[in-house]
Each structure stands twice: as C-alpha cells, then as structure tokens.
Amino acid sequence: MSGYLLNRLGQALFVLWAAFTISFVLLQAMPGDAILIKFQNPELGLNPQQIAEIRASYAADSAIWVQYIQTIGRFLTGNFGYSVQVGVxxxxxxxxxxxxxxxxASLGFLLAAVLAVVIAFLSSLTPFAWLRGAIxxxxxxxxxxxxFWLGIMLIQIFSFRLKLVPVINPGPWQELILPVITLAVPISAPLAQVLVRNIDDVLTRPFVAVARAKGATRHWVLLRHVAKNALLPTLTIAGVLFGELIAGAVVTETVFGLNGIGGLTGRAVGSQxxxxxxAIVVLSALAFVTINLIVDLLFPVLDPRLRTKAGATA
Amino acid sequence: MSGSNVPHPPVLEVENLSIAYHDGTAHRGVVHEISFRIDPGEVVALVGESGSGKTTTAQSIIGLLHANGRIDGGSIRLNGTDISRWSDRQLDAVRGAKISLIPQDPASSLNPVKTIGAQVGEILRIHGVASGRDLEAQVISLLERVGLSEPALRARQYPHELSGGMRQRVLIAIAVALKPQLIIADEPTSALDVTVQKRILDLIDELRTEYGTSVLLVTHDLGVAADRADRLVVLQGGRVQETGATKVVLAAPRSAYTRQLIADAPSFSAVVRKAPGTARAVPAASDNDVVIVDGLVQDFVRMDGNGKSFRAVDDLSFRVRRGTTHAIVGESGSGKTTTIRAIVGFQKPTAGRIEIDGTDLSELRGETLRQFRRKIQLVYQNPYGSLDPRQTVFDIVSEPLLNFGRLARPARDEKVRAILSRVGLPEAALDRRPHALSGGQRQRVAIARALVLDPDVVVLDEAVSALDVTVQARILDLLDELQRDLGLTYLFVSHDLAVVRQISDTVSVLKDGRLVDGGSVEDVFERPGSDYTRELINAIPGQKRAALV
Structure with a gap:
C-alpha cells in the first residue's frame, strides 16, 4: 500500500515538473516579452539604454538555463516572482x-455532478422507453x-427578459448563479453519459438478478446495488474532467466579467x-494532480477489491 | 421420492407456457407451449443444451425475464395461483420468500462492494423478518448451516476474498434463508470444479430434504440431472421432448433427441473412443517421446511486494509418445495452465527441462523460439474469445501462414480451403466472421488455425469444455480422426474426467502444482494411486445411472 502511495506521489511530482518545464520553454520561445511590451511604448519616451537597464534589473537576458534554475528554485520556496505589467x-x-x-469551480462541479446523477437515474427509473430515450x-x-453562447443566452433570458437575476450590483451569491450553470452544463454531459452506460452495464450483472430474486424492488436494487458499482468508474472521469473545468472557468469568467483566475489569465496572455x-500553469497543474491523486487514493477506500492485492500473477 | 399419490397439490404447475423475445419489430419465440409440474419436496431437472429455452423458462417462473422477453401464453401456477401475469410489486413478495434462486456463476452473482453478511442479511431485511442483532445472529447461523468455516469472519468479508465454492455456499444460504417452497437452481455448479460441484450438490440435496423444499434444477449436464433429479424434463428448441421419472427416461428414452443426449454425454459413455495401444501401434521405445517434461518448477513472485514467491508447479515430470493423447487433469489452481504455458514457450521455467521433438526449449531465444512455435499449437477453451471478431474465417486460418514463410496467395488459398474442409466446415464459411458461426463451428475454426502450420503437437486447453454435449461429441470425433490421419500428438488439458477417460492414452493428475498420479488411463482410473484421484473419479456426475444400467 505504501509502495502504491509513493508511486502515485512520484507520478504527481513528475507531472508538476513537466507542466512547469513545458510552460517555461513555451513562454521563453514566444517572440518579445512583457518588458518590451510595457516599456517600448513610445509614450514612455525611454531610450534603448534605459530599457537595457530595466531588462538587466529583471535579469531578462541571462541564459535560459540560468533563468530556468532560478525560477524553479523560487517556485520551490513559494516565491512566484513579480508581475512585470502590474509590478506587484x-x-x-x-x-x-x-x-x-x-x-x-467547486459550485460548478457540484452542480455538474448533481445534474449527471439526476439524468442517469431518471433515465434508469423511467418505465417508458420514449421518455428514457429523451432523457x-x-x-x-x-x-x-x-x-460562451450558453452564458450569453442565460443572461439574455434570465436577466434581461425574465429579470430573475440582476446584472447590476448582484449579491455575492446571486452573481454566481448563471456562471455556475454555464460551467456545469458542459461538464455534466460526459459524466452523465458514462454514468448511464455504467448503470446499464451493472444492471445486466448476475448479482442484480440475485438481488431481485431476494424480492428487492427495482428502486432498492438501483440504490443499494447498482449505484455504488456504477459510480466507481465514473470517479475517474470526474478527475479527468477537472481539466475541462479550469478551461471552462476562463471563458465563463470572461463572459460574466467575474474577477477570477480566468480574467487574470486573459490579461496576462495579452501582455505576455x-x-x-x-504561476497560473503550475497552480492549475497542482490542482489537477491533487484532484486525481485524491481520486486514486479514494478507490481502495470505496472498492474493497483494491484493498487486498491478488497473490500470484502468471 | 414423492409420487403422485401425495395428497398435496403441486408446488408449481407450468401449463402451455410460451415465451418470446421482442427486438424492435422482430418477434422470436423461444419457449413453445411447455408444460410440467413440481410436487412438494421433489427435484425436477430441466435438461437441454444452449438455446433450448431452459434458462428462459426458469427466469419466467421467478418473474425475472429480460426486459424484451414476454409471456405470450399459458400459465405458471404457484400453489394453484397463476402468477404469470402478476406485476413486479406482487412478485416482490413471492421472490425470496416462496421462490428463490441459486444462480449459475458464483463469481459474478455477489455484489463485489458489499460484505457477505450484508448480502445474506438483505433478504431477511427486505421481507422484514429480522433486524439489528437478531439479523446478525441469523446471518451467522445461516452461513454456518451451509458449511462455511468461521461464519462470523465470512460475514465481514467481501466476495473476492472467498473461493468459488464458498461463494456458491453463500448464495445457497441466501436461497434457503426464508425456507422457500421452491428453489430454482440455474446451472448451480457448472462454473465449479468437479469435487466442489459434488459437495455443493450434496449440500442442496441435504437442505432440500431438511426443509422439504422442491427444486427446479436447470442443467445441461445429463449426468448431474441423472444423479439428483426425481423427474426429467428434456427441452430442445423451446419444446418438451420428453418428460418422466429419471430412471424411466434414462433406461428407455422415447425421443430420438434424448437418446442422442445420452449417447453423447461423456459421463455415461461406455464407448472409449480409442482403445489404447490398439488403434495405433505405439512403439515401446522411449526415443519416440515427442514431449518430455523433466522436473519442471515454476515460481511466481507475489505482487504485494514482500518478495515471497509462490510455487505454481513443483517438480513435474512426464513424457508423451508421438501420436498419443496425454491428458493433464486438475482443478483450478492445480498448475495445469502454468504447465502448458511453459511447454509452448510462453514463460521460462524456474527449473527443470522441457524438450519438444528433441529440441530443448531453454536453448531457444527470439527468432528460434518463434520458429519453434510452428511445431506446437494451441486451441483455447473459449471459442468466443479466441477468434478476432473482425477477421473472416479465411483471415483467421491464413494468419499463421503469413507469420511463417511467404506462401504465394494461390497456394495459401488452397491450403486454407483444404484444412477447413478437413475440419468439416463448409466452403461458404470462408467469408463469414466468427459471430455468424455456432460455438462448435468456431471451435472447428480454432482447430483449423492450429493445424494449418502442420504442427507435431497440439495443446487443447479445455478445448471442448464450453461446448454442449452433442457438439462436444462431434468435436471429439473430429480430434480423434485428425490424430489418426495426421499422426498428431495431443496435450489435452481438462477438468472433466469423463472426457479424459474417453479420449486419452495417458494422464497426469495435478494437485497444488504436484503430480499426484500418472500413467495409462486404465491404470489411473481403475487403480488410482492417490486419495485425490479417487475423490475426482467419485465426483464425476452420472454414476447413479451407471449403477442402474
């Protein structure tokens, strides 16, 4: 068990390092940089020598591998450096x-999970084939x-037409309602699809027939036998979908003008x-790796088959 | 055991029952107007091959037909009440309490993420019989009753921690928990080893007698039915071919189909397909041994990391003469599969020597090992899993030829056609894909694929175990014919001693990786050298009939 844990931790650290290195190389490879964008502005009236001095103060022209070592050293001590554009x-x-x-993100994910479970179980419980197909x-x-389209449509309908959610000076929770829905809808879809397929699959297993033969009702079987078996493989998908969640948050925050990491990313990209x-790449990778690590460690807790290892392998 | 003079009404009466499956607009009848009855305390066996409608009939009685299955006519009367048109809600009260089920495959019939105790307790909870401490106590006494050691520990364990036989005991505990009037046992032991099978069937018998329960035994194994049932209902293509007291049906079968079934059942067969030493003149000289296994040891390193190794095969030696059949017999975990994997060169033995046709396997590496595989070919157990579903029969059979040497297309064509007709497949099968073939036809394709390279040795790994008896008998005939004509040597791996006795010349009996008995088939069967072999032979079903005839 501890070997498994160490192995997974090692993999997580490797992913973090790889994310850091790849993003570092890509950011370096871009033509121009933040210093040029900010200080070459003619209105500032700086001459080339002054710009060179500024560049030297940021150590922007030292060798790439020196910068790489320095940056990784800073990141390891929790120092992410200074923003060139804003200076903080x-x-x-x-x-x-x-x-x-x-x-x-957390509310969006929660709503997505709820939506997926509701869709999947409704479709399994409905006695009518046509309704099942529709769901x-x-x-x-x-x-x-x-x-982006969903976000705009939601604002149009709920804020402007129905005037249910205010756009001007909304409360701290009110302002989250539409973005959370916007984010949750696309995330819930793959979750629901996987869940529906798993439920169908589990329903054909012999232990379901045995449970029915005990006199259990359809609902009893679905809740006490099918649910856990069907949710287990869905958990993996949920971990992977977390990446989508981060990407979705950027767009959603932009559409709704929320002041989050998404907006920050947009501005930082604009000014290189x-x-x-x-820092954002490493942070996202850290979040992604952590979520998936938790999922992996959760499996042996939820599935007794993974707790004891099988003996010999052939 | 109980005759028609019993004053009680029958527990179950099935009358003119017809069942069909509806797939969209298609309508496929699988059970046609069948009738039979089960008296209190009686065991009735529903016997038939795959597709005979026996499982569908059993499912309809307990109201668990597949969603697209429908009862088109007839009645199912439980204690005189027709339940064939009852709603799920009405049936829920009957299922488990009046009728219960012992399923086929114990490996997948228990919920993998719930404890044994929870799954046994569930039936008591559903019917509101017990709760709390009382429920726990009842669960443990039930587990004890079905012969599980340490019942309190078992109740806390999960299904994967129990063996197949133990799981089947748990499922029996569930089935008898509420002392139902009728137990439907759907192939209750076909997934189990033969000695476990006997113990499980004994247990069902014992509980049945104790509780006075009737049993509907659904089985493809006429031997099992002959040993255990009072009456037989023989089904074919969804119709009753014959019904009557077991003794009468077996002694004087009226329908041609029943006669065929009896003739093909290996456990009844007095026919030894080959008389050893007479069919082929086997030279006594040992230099004609084509397979020599000497002191084979195979260790596996355990995956849990404590470095301890597990010995799967321990000091195994045997020799097989050219042109004969050597059977390797044993239950699951006995090391049969490990042994043949070493013989075909899929894994390096830890110790010992394997020689095939004068070649020492340990000297082969890479390309020479690949070339060696021409000499020894495998036919696997599962004809559904061992053929690529996307390849045509022609592709499947010609693939080995492409792997070895470049035979020109016309020559390859000819060779494939020749071998297919040799194994008795029609020309039209060439362009078909596996799904369009029956189980027996698929196994013929697998045999053709093994033979197309003209091997010396063919390893048959449970090659007929998954087939219906009549199909099995035809495949065994084919194997025998091929051996005579082509001088093949067979290594026949099987758990089915009845089949082994029919077709083998020599046999090795394995238990826990060790050879416990070996020699000619007559010697081993007539004068078994170990208790284990005796136990295996005694567990072969169908001996009741053998005693009768």
Whole structure:
C-alpha cells in the first residue's frame, strides 16, 4: 500500500515538473516579452539604454538555463516572482483572484455532478422507453452547447427578459448563479453519459438478478446495488474532467466579467506577463494532480477489491 | 421420492407456457407451449443444451425475464395461483420468500462492494423478518448451516476474498434463508470444479430434504440431472421432448433427441473412443517421446511486494509418445495452465527441462523460439474469445501462414480451403466472421488455425469444455480422426474426467502444482494411486445411472 502511495506521489511530482518545464520553454520561445511590451511604448519616451537597464534589473537576458534554475528554485520556496505589467508580487495577485474561481469551480462541479446523477437515474427509473430515450439524449445536447453562447443566452433570458437575476450590483451569491450553470452544463454531459452506460452495464450483472430474486424492488436494487458499482468508474472521469473545468472557468469568467483566475489569465496572455502565466500553469497543474491523486487514493477506500492485492500473477 | 399419490397439490404447475423475445419489430419465440409440474419436496431437472429455452423458462417462473422477453401464453401456477401475469410489486413478495434462486456463476452473482453478511442479511431485511442483532445472529447461523468455516469472519468479508465454492455456499444460504417452497437452481455448479460441484450438490440435496423444499434444477449436464433429479424434463428448441421419472427416461428414452443426449454425454459413455495401444501401434521405445517434461518448477513472485514467491508447479515430470493423447487433469489452481504455458514457450521455467521433438526449449531465444512455435499449437477453451471478431474465417486460418514463410496467395488459398474442409466446415464459411458461426463451428475454426502450420503437437486447453454435449461429441470425433490421419500428438488439458477417460492414452493428475498420479488411463482410473484421484473419479456426475444400467 505504501509502495502504491509513493508511486502515485512520484507520478504527481513528475507531472508538476513537466507542466512547469513545458510552460517555461513555451513562454521563453514566444517572440518579445512583457518588458518590451510595457516599456517600448513610445509614450514612455525611454531610450534603448534605459530599457537595457530595466531588462538587466529583471535579469531578462541571462541564459535560459540560468533563468530556468532560478525560477524553479523560487517556485520551490513559494516565491512566484513579480508581475512585470502590474509590478506587484504574483502571489498577491493570485490570492486576490483565486477565491472567486474556487467558488465558481467547486459550485460548478457540484452542480455538474448533481445534474449527471439526476439524468442517469431518471433515465434508469423511467418505465417508458420514449421518455428514457429523451432523457438519454440530454447529455449529447449539453455537450454540444458552446460555453460562451450558453452564458450569453442565460443572461439574455434570465436577466434581461425574465429579470430573475440582476446584472447590476448582484449579491455575492446571486452573481454566481448563471456562471455556475454555464460551467456545469458542459461538464455534466460526459459524466452523465458514462454514468448511464455504467448503470446499464451493472444492471445486466448476475448479482442484480440475485438481488431481485431476494424480492428487492427495482428502486432498492438501483440504490443499494447498482449505484455504488456504477459510480466507481465514473470517479475517474470526474478527475479527468477537472481539466475541462479550469478551461471552462476562463471563458465563463470572461463572459460574466467575474474577477477570477480566468480574467487574470486573459490579461496576462495579452501582455505576455510570463511570471503570472507560469504561476497560473503550475497552480492549475497542482490542482489537477491533487484532484486525481485524491481520486486514486479514494478507490481502495470505496472498492474493497483494491484493498487486498491478488497473490500470484502468471 | 414423492409420487403422485401425495395428497398435496403441486408446488408449481407450468401449463402451455410460451415465451418470446421482442427486438424492435422482430418477434422470436423461444419457449413453445411447455408444460410440467413440481410436487412438494421433489427435484425436477430441466435438461437441454444452449438455446433450448431452459434458462428462459426458469427466469419466467421467478418473474425475472429480460426486459424484451414476454409471456405470450399459458400459465405458471404457484400453489394453484397463476402468477404469470402478476406485476413486479406482487412478485416482490413471492421472490425470496416462496421462490428463490441459486444462480449459475458464483463469481459474478455477489455484489463485489458489499460484505457477505450484508448480502445474506438483505433478504431477511427486505421481507422484514429480522433486524439489528437478531439479523446478525441469523446471518451467522445461516452461513454456518451451509458449511462455511468461521461464519462470523465470512460475514465481514467481501466476495473476492472467498473461493468459488464458498461463494456458491453463500448464495445457497441466501436461497434457503426464508425456507422457500421452491428453489430454482440455474446451472448451480457448472462454473465449479468437479469435487466442489459434488459437495455443493450434496449440500442442496441435504437442505432440500431438511426443509422439504422442491427444486427446479436447470442443467445441461445429463449426468448431474441423472444423479439428483426425481423427474426429467428434456427441452430442445423451446419444446418438451420428453418428460418422466429419471430412471424411466434414462433406461428407455422415447425421443430420438434424448437418446442422442445420452449417447453423447461423456459421463455415461461406455464407448472409449480409442482403445489404447490398439488403434495405433505405439512403439515401446522411449526415443519416440515427442514431449518430455523433466522436473519442471515454476515460481511466481507475489505482487504485494514482500518478495515471497509462490510455487505454481513443483517438480513435474512426464513424457508423451508421438501420436498419443496425454491428458493433464486438475482443478483450478492445480498448475495445469502454468504447465502448458511453459511447454509452448510462453514463460521460462524456474527449473527443470522441457524438450519438444528433441529440441530443448531453454536453448531457444527470439527468432528460434518463434520458429519453434510452428511445431506446437494451441486451441483455447473459449471459442468466443479466441477468434478476432473482425477477421473472416479465411483471415483467421491464413494468419499463421503469413507469420511463417511467404506462401504465394494461390497456394495459401488452397491450403486454407483444404484444412477447413478437413475440419468439416463448409466452403461458404470462408467469408463469414466468427459471430455468424455456432460455438462448435468456431471451435472447428480454432482447430483449423492450429493445424494449418502442420504442427507435431497440439495443446487443447479445455478445448471442448464450453461446448454442449452433442457438439462436444462431434468435436471429439473430429480430434480423434485428425490424430489418426495426421499422426498428431495431443496435450489435452481438462477438468472433466469423463472426457479424459474417453479420449486419452495417458494422464497426469495435478494437485497444488504436484503430480499426484500418472500413467495409462486404465491404470489411473481403475487403480488410482492417490486419495485425490479417487475423490475426482467419485465426483464425476452420472454414476447413479451407471449403477442402474
């Protein structure tokens, strides 16, 4: 068991390192950089020598591998550097923008999970074939809706037409309602599809027939036998979908003008603020790796078959 | 045991029952107006091959037909009440309490993520019989009753921690928990080893007698039915071919189909397909041994990391003469599969020597090992899993030819056609894919694929175990004919001693990786050298009839 844990931790660290290195190389490979974008502006009236001095103060022209070692050293001590564009520490910027995104992402994911479970179990419980077909086509519909379009449509309908959710000065929770729905819909679709397929699969297993032969009702069997067996493989998909969640949050925050990591990313890309982007990539990778590590460690807890290892292998 | 003079009404009466499956617009009748009855305390066996409708009939009685199955006519009367048109809600009260089920495959019939105790307790909870401490106590006494050691520990364990036989005992505990009037046992032992099978069937018999329960035994194994049932209902293609007291049906079968079934059942067969030493003149000289296994040891390293190794095969030696059949017999975990994997060169033995046709396997590496595989070919157990569903029969059979040497297309064509007709497949099968073939036809394709390279040795790994008896008999005939004509040597791996006795010349009996008995088939069967072999032979079903005839 401890060998398994160490192995998974090692893999997680490798993924983090790879994400850091790849993003570092890509950011370096881009033509121009944040310093040029900010200080070459003619209105500032800086001469080339002054710009060179500024560049030297940021150590922007030292060898790439020196910068790489320095940056990785700083990251390991929790120092993400300074934003060139704004001139404040990156950690301060992240601290300011992270809570909004965390709230949006966790609520969005929660709603997605609820939607998926509701769709899957409704379709399994319904006695009518036509209704079942209709419910099962919902995920395909959800997955084909673009996030930005859904966001705009929700604002149009609920805020402007029905005036249910205010757009001007909404409360801290009110402002989250539409973004959370926007984010949840596309995430819920693959979850629901996997869950529906798993439920169908589990329903054909002999132990379900045995449970029915005991006199259990359909609902009893679905809740006490099928649910856990069907949810287990879905958990893996949920971990992987977390990546989608981060990507979806960027678009959603932009559409709804939320002040989160998504908005920050957008601005940092515009000004090639490498320090900020580097920190965001590493942070996202850390979140992704952590979630998937938790999922992997959760499996042996939920599935007794994974707790004891089989003996010999042939 | 109980005759028609019993004053009680029958527990179950099935009358003119017809069942069909509806797939969209298609309508496929699988059970046609069948009738039979089960008296209190009686065991009735529903005997038939796959597709005979026996499982569908059993499912309809307990109201668990597949969603697309429908009862088109007739009645199912439980204690005189027709339940064939009852709703699920009405049936829920009957299932488990009045009728219960012992399923076929104990490996998949228990919920993998719930404890044994929870799954046994569930039936008591559903019917509101017990709860709390009382429920726990009842669960443990039930587990004890079905012969499980340490019942309190078993109750806390999960299904994967129990062996197949133990799981089947748990399922029997569930089935008898509420002392139902009727137990439907759907192939209750076909997934179990022969000695376990006997113990499980004994247990069902014992509980049945104790509780006075009737049993509907669904089986493809006429031997099992002959040993255990009072009456037989023989089904073919969804119709009753014959019904009557077991003794009468077996002694004087009226329908041609029943006669065929009896003739093909290996456990009844007095026919030894080959008389050893007479069919082929086997030279006594040992230099004609084509397979020599000498002191084979195979260890596996355990995966849990404590470095201890597990010995799957321990000091096994045997020799097989050219042109004969050597059977390797044993129950699951006895090391049969490990042995043949070493013989065909899929894994390096830990110790010992394997020689095939004068070649020492340990000297082969890479390309020479690949070339060696021409000489020894495998036919696997499962004809459904061992053929690529996307290849045509022609592709499947010609693939080995492509792997070895470049035979020109016309020559290859000819060779494939020749071998297919040799195994008795029609020309039309060439372009078909496996799904369009029956189980027996698929196994013929697998045999053709093994033979197309003209091997010396063919390893038959449970090659007929998954087939119906009549199909099995035809495949065994084919194997025998091929051996005579082509001088093949067979290594026949099987758990079915009845089949082994029919077709083998020599036999090795394995238990826990060790050879416990070996020699010629007559010697081993007539004068078994170990208790284990005796136990295996005694567990062969169908001996009741053998005693009768």
């Amino acid at each position: 520490p990156v950690s301060t910027m992240l601290a300011a923008h992270l809570p909004a995104t965390l709230k949006l 099962q086509s919902v995920p395909s519909l959800f997955i084909s809706i673009p996030t 603020d490498a320090a900020v982007l580097q």
